[in-house]
Amino acid sequence: MVLDYTKIQTIYIVCGKTDLRRGIDGLASIIMNQYELDVYSDALFLFCGNRSDRFKALYWQGDGFILLYKRFENGKLQWPRKQEEVKELTQQQLRWLLEGLSIEQRKKILKAKTGFVS
Secondary structure (H helix, E strand, O other): OOOHHHHOOOOEEOOOOOOOOOOOOHHHHHHHOOOOOOOOOOOEEEEEEEOOOOEEEEEEOOOOEEEEEEEOOOOOOOOOOOOOOOOOOOOOHHHHOOOOOOOOOOOOOOOOOOOOOO
């Protein structure tokens, strides 16, 4: 069973460090008690521990929870560590994160002005 995150309505990242020894119940309690979010909504919740080469994801699929655990063999995630909060991510930010990039890109190509200047 593979989870297609592009079909999920909301993606949340829990900033800072989470004890990844926690299972479904422990992670769900963090979401409900600490951040007061609905763990049963159409949302994917991402957690990272001390090491930035692994993360867990929690998702309610309607009849039960899915708990994903991934460890990267080469490279690390650029996980936001400064704040103990939950941030909502876009699909693009999740792709950046999983590719080892920062969720906050510093430079952006600006749109070109239309029309010709003479």
